[in-house]
Amino acid sequence: MSGVLFIVGLGPGAPGHITDDARVALSQASDLLGYGLYVARARALGASPKAVSHETDNREELDRARHALDLAAQGRCPVVVSGGDAGVFGMASAVFEAVAQGPFSWRGLDIRVIPGVTAVLAVSARLGAPLGGDFCVISLSDNLKPWEVVARRLSLAAQAGLVIALYNPRSLARPDQLDKAFDVLRDVLPAETPVIFARAIGRENEHVLGVPLSEARGEAADMSTLVLVGCAQTRQIERPGLSPWLYTLRRIP
Amino acid sequence: MSGVLFIVGLGPGAPGHITDDARVALSQASDLLGYGLYVARARALGASPKAVSHETDNREELDRARHALDLAAQGRCPVVVSGGDAGVFGMASAVFEAVAQGPFSWRGLDIRVIPGVTAVLAVSARLGAPLGGDFCVISLSDNLKPWEVVARRLSLAAQAGLVIALYNPRSLARPDQLDKAFDVLRDVLPAETPVIFARAIGRENEHVLGVPLSEARGEAADMSTLVLVGCAQTRQIERPGLSPWLYTLRRIP
Known part of the structure; x- marks a missing residue:
């Protein structure tokens, strides 16, 4: 059984800029993937304490995306975090690029992009x-x-x-x-x-x-x-x- | 003593798109000003039950802005509500246009725009x-x-x-x-x-x-x-x- 991959925008910096939906996604995370700064913010904003952190450099976005897709395919609930909105120069495009290049089975995954306040x-x-x-x-x-x-x-x-x-x-x-x-x-x-x-x-x-x-x-x-x-x-x-x-x-x- | 004028974007439709800051502003409202649909959404999203509703047509934006500025000058805490983000074809510009055209004292008001997820x-x-x-x-x-x-x-x-x-x-x-x-x-x-x-x-x-x-x-x-x-x-x-x-x-x- 496959899990859910959330791609979450945390908002641009002030903690009060986060949305309810983003908070709910963080609370369900089995894994947090992102640039170290954003993973730390996700934890401060109430991510599940059990979630495993996977902090990677911002230049490795496609690898990070594939990692998250693999985790979802294993039935976990990875959350890929971006600052601002994940669709605006954030991680959302990288994830869908990875899907397009990856195994066909990834197209059946439950991927949910949670919008955020962009900068x-x-x-x-x-x-x-x-x-x-x-x-x-x-x-x-x-x-x-x-x-x-x-x-x-x-x-x-x-x-x-x-x-x-x-x-x-x-x-x-x-x-x-x-x-x-x-x-x-x-x-x-x-x-x-x-x-x-x-x-x-x-x-x-x-x-x-x-x-x-x-x-x-x-x-x-x-x-x-x-x-x-x-x-x-x-x-x-x-x-x-x-x-x-x-x-x-x-x-x- | 003057109050605070909040200009709040409620997000584009799903209740989960609202930000923490927007919810806090709604909870402090003495008055809610906006198009009827958005005032109703503000109430459903947790606006103060004591807040007075002022529902106006979308074609009367400058009048609505002046009304909100008047209320703030009287020491109240009016909240002007827009769907999505108030700065993107919402009420924020109308409020600042009204300030520019209005009494000089309005320039000393505490006006806070709370960003939201735009459509x-x-x-x-x-x-x-x-x-x-x-x-x-x-x-x-x-x-x-x-x-x-x-x-x-x-x-x-x-x-x-x-x-x-x-x-x-x-x-x-x-x-x-x-x-x-x-x-x-x-x-x-x-x-x-x-x-x-x-x-x-x-x-x-x-x-x-x-x-x-x-x-x-x-x-x-x-x-x-x-x-x-x-x-x-x-x-x-x-x-x-x-x-x-x-x-x-x-x-x-």
Whole structure:
């Protein structure tokens, strides 16, 4: 008899961002699979104390996926954990890629993806309502796609007037890409377009920095940062002694 | 002494999609403001029994926002409720627009936006992992923006190779727009591009229909439907006797 494979998004950092369904899945876990940080968070959020931890590096996603599928096929109840939402640059795609490449019997498994609050929603809530209009979510990592594809997507998204959320904006292996991304955006968008660097939102070391696109520098971001680029309808509300609110007008004239 | 204004996303339909933070906010409500359906859901999800309901039509969002701001200024704890995430075509933008237009004293209010699971994340989880790559979220409603803007955004998003989530795809007042949107997309994307009509995900009357773009017809959607349009990397996993899984490859060659 086969078990159930849960793929769970824990939310972006604050414990209160977890959903009821995610909590229920964690409580049923026989095994927890994921990057060490997320496995630790899953335990803090109430995962079954009996669950076996399998912590692996983030670069081994397909191996982790196959491991989880094997465990489910043995009748266990593995839970693969991601930060944010598992379907947004998390583990969900890797699991289904592994299914597609794996034994046919895996197609009969009971796989349940539990959605979560993805980072851009928490950042938006923290700032006000900058996603008020249409928006897009783009990963700057070129581990899995050529930089030319990233640059073209950025340019077209800016031409479309979408608010742009940049995930994975910068890493030690890619120190210069965010500056290249800003250059692409500056070719399309006005200098005063607001750019927000939102780091570790909902966590203790939370930090928010807002600058106009003309002054945006890649060094303001690291791998824990989400970069949000506004559009022509994005406005700021100044508040004496408090950080401003950012929102995007719903109406386009 | 002023109170706190919470703007809360309840998640897309299934009770288990609510977050801990949203539940805490509901439990503290002195007043619940929103579309009748969402106020009823807030009550079912554990809103304070003492909270006063203020149910208003969805076309009166700015009035509802001002009402909530007034209540907070009086020292009450109003909770404005939206389905999904309040920042994604929900009430958050309307509240900050009302602040920007309102008395200066409103800028000193304690306004807290509580993020939620927006519909596209629940739909993606239900289907597999179709958001595996970059994606965008576009409202088809032209109540607040000209159709030319919508059409241009759709065309550019398709050229960018983004997975496209269409919110508010169809209403009685706009019966033909979704067909016009498919025409725009067919000018850019291959005929076999997968299109998913996901209705009432997580609710009793849930319904999912997948067709190639060449066969997509607007009449398959209503206001409770989210339409998801895949990209060149979107794949299907056939499962004998079960509905197929949909996922998007992370790697772009």
